[in-house]
Amino acid sequence: MRRCKKGDIVKVICGKDKGKEGKILSVDLKQNKVTVENVNMVTKHKKKDKGADAGIIKVQAPIQESNVILVCPKCNAGTKISYKLIKDKKIRVCKRCNESFEK
Numbered sequence: 001m002r003r004c005k006k007g008d009i010v011k012v013i014c015g016k017d018k019g020k021e022g023k024i025l026s027v028d029l030k031q032n033k034v035t036v037e038n039v040n041m042v043t044k045h046k047k048k049d050k051g052a053d054a055g056i057i058k059v060q061a062p063i064q065e066s067n068v069i070l071v072c073p074k075c076n077a078g079t080k081i082s083y084k085l086i087k088d089k090k091i092r093v094c095k096r097c098n099e100s101f102e103k
Contacts, residue, residue: 003065003081003092004034008101010068011078012039017063021071025060033062074099 004010004024011021022037042061048054069078072094081092081101092101 004068004070009071009073010034010036011071012036012063012067013069013078014067015040015063026062027065028062031062032065034065034068035060035062036068039063070101072097072099073101 004027006024006027008024009021010024012018017039020036020039022039024034025037026035028034037060040061040063041058044057044059046052046054046057070081070092071077072079075094075097077096080095082095083090084093085091093099094101
């Protein structure tokens with residue numbers, strides 16, 4: 001199920017980063033995972049490469065889509081979504097204020 005799209009603002013509802021908000025950077029449809037900006041930071045040990053230096057770097061790891069909730073742009077709170085048909089297009093709508101998530 002595709003609730004979240006790239007560029008949406010989401011809030012983490014469980015896990016070590018519970019309560020953090022961020023923008024979705026990428027979506028993996030096969031594994032139902034999303035990568036959120038500044039959430040689920042993990043450390044990676046990188047070997048010395050021809051162009052890059054070696055060291056320990058922090059990168060964003062993906063988290064399950066079910067662990068995030070969309071933040072409505074109008075009511076600025078985490079909300080569930082519903083779908084409406086407008087001019088033969090299925091759009092995502094906030095259940096609280098009926099505001100559209102589409103730009």
